[in-house]
Amino acid sequence: MLLNTISFKHMLTNLISPRHTKMVSNLLLAGLLTACANTADTPSQSEVADQQALEQAWAEFYATLGDVEQQFRDSSIYQRDPQHRIEAYELLSAITNAAMSGAISGGDGSYPHFRNLLDPGKRIGIDNPDTYYRAANVSNKDGENVYIITGNRGTTADFLLELFEAANPQGAVSVLDDNHMTFDANGNFSVTLSKDQVPGNWMELPLQQQDLIVIARYTHANWDKESAGNIHIKRVGSEGIASKPSSAAALTERIHNATSMVKRQGTFWPDFADKISWLPENTLISFRPTGDIGILGQYNSLGHYDLQDDEAMIIKLPEIESDYNGLHTMNYWAASPDWVNTQSSVSWGRNGKAQAYKSADGFYYIVASPKDPGIQDWLDTSSTPTGVLMLRIQSGVDDKVITSTTPETKLVKLRELRQHLPADIPMFDAAQRKQQLISRQQHAAKRYQTW
Numbered sequence: 001m002l003l004n005t006i007s008f009k010h011m012l013t014n015l016i017s018p019r020h021t022k023m024v025s026n027l028l029l030a031g032l033l034t035a036c037a038n039t040a041d042t043p044s045q046s047e048v049a050d051q052q053a054l055e056q057a058w059a060e061f062y063a064t065l066g067d068v069e070q071q072f073r074d075s076s077i078y079q080r081d082p083q084h085r086i087e088a089y090e091l092l093s094a095i096t097n098a099a100m101s102g103a104i105s106g107g108d109g110s111y112p113h114f115r116n117l118l119d120p121g122k123r124i125g126i127d128n129p130d131t132y133y134r135a136a137n138v139s140n141k142d143g144e145n146v147y148i149i150t151g152n153r154g155t156t157a158d159f160l161l162e163l164f165e166a167a168n169p170q171g172a173v174s175v176l177d178d179n180h181m182t183f184d185a186n187g188n189f190s191v192t193l194s195k196d197q198v199p200g201n202w203m204e205l206p207l208q209q210q211d212l213i214v215i216a217r218y219t220h221a222n223w224d225k226e227s228a229g230n231i232h233i234k235r236v237g238s239e240g241i242a243s244k245p246s247s248a249a250a251l252t253e254r255i256h257n258a259t260s261m262v263k264r265q266g267t268f269w270p271d272f273a274d275k276i277s278w279l280p281e282n283t284l285i286s287f288r289p290t291g292d293i294g295i296l297g298q299y300n301s302l303g304h305y306d307l308q309d310d311e312a313m314i315i316k317l318p319e320i321e322s323d324y325n326g327l328h329t330m331n332y333w334a335a336s337p338d339w340v341n342t343q344s345s346v347s348w349g350r351n352g353k354a355q356a357y358k359s360a361d362g363f364y365y366i367v368a369s370p371k372d373p374g375i376q377d378w379l380d381t382s383s384t385p386t387g388v389l390m391l392r393i394q395s396g397v398d399d400k401v402i403t404s405t406t407p408e409t410k411l412v413k414l415r416e417l418r419q420h421l422p423a424d425i426p427m428f429d430a431a432q433r434k435q436q437l438i439s440r441q442q443h444a445a446k447r448y449q450t451w
Helices: 002-015 018-039 045-074 082-104 248-277 414-420 430-447
Strands: 131-140 147-152 158-165 174-177 188-194 202-204 208-219 231-235 298-306 311-317 324-330 345-347 364-369 378-380 386-394 408-413
Touching (some): 045 082, 082 248, 147 208, 158 202, 174 202, 208 248, 311 324, 311 414, 324 378, 345 378, 408 414
Antiparallel strands (some): 131 208, 158 174, 158 208, 298 386, 324 386
8 A cells, every 4th residue: 555655656646746846745644644554553441541651650660769879878877978979879780680580571570580689790689709699580470370480400509499478588388408308410401380299390380460579599619619500490381382472561560560579679788788798807607597588497697897907807717517607798788798799708617618718626717807917717807897797598497506606806917817716717918819719710701691
């Protein structure tokens, strides 16, 4: 029809005088546009309502970001020092990124895929530099969805799967760790997510109207010798079936999930930091269960520090029987520093097979300080002059033993450090420190192909 119209327009152009040509062209164009408009589908009332709800949800999401920004600026953390004011906006950016890529763009669970949940560019929520976090969106609103997760265990010290509510990722709906999974001789596995239990590796996928998120955690104790496996997910019945266009209602729900996630950050982290600041400075609390804010079967100790350039804090840790023990620094916003390019984390235990050196007396000695202390196991606090130390014990832990354990700390002058350490603690020169940092960078490049 368009070709015929153009030919007709060309014929009229030859017949009509030049001064009338433009007027006729405009009339023809107006007629074409009117004809096209008349053939367009008129949206139903429900479609109009869905579109309005989508627009309102998007506006609420951005308004919530503004509210959280103000909550951050009003918090005691923001007033702490210039660095934490900068890091408030780093956190806000990371939260926005996580909400966009996860809750909104991660899909509704019809055709799920595992994505990077956290990475060197998204450091939020007490992120652990030793852990490779992957996540996929799932749902089971009619109780009929079944998902199959397949992959390889890899060689990391610990591996587990968790299921959370997408809008409120606090308190796992169900958990499956590697100590309760079966693998083939090559470390391959298959896990079923469904409402009803099935033989083999299984996680409960409850019937509920909220969207869910399944998280895979590969935790490294030795970066040089361990590597994460691969992981994939599919919804049973989606194979070979073309996807349908997104609906306004489904996208609206995912935006609401993102808004709920962001809104929670505005009060949780300032409150978290205030509670930490009540603790005595440069000390660590006894280990206690993470509970409903993290991994079931994980135990944590933490404390806050304020170290001057001529000071160092010695952290003395016992051998603890578990799959993984780790220690790292973070700011009061509970975000790790640039751990790829900073010596800001050390794993210990596993009878000396983790990163830290096991002294002849059976203990591990890790030193936190702004300046390099010249020993192997160092936590560089220069990028976070005042901050938080976080310790994790994961999987295979004796509850009675670990909850009665308190890490020992000692604040000393840097120049007197060697007087307070066993004689066998390895010294480290500038060349060794550079190689240590290169190893971190190489491991991160291998762990994350992109971020």
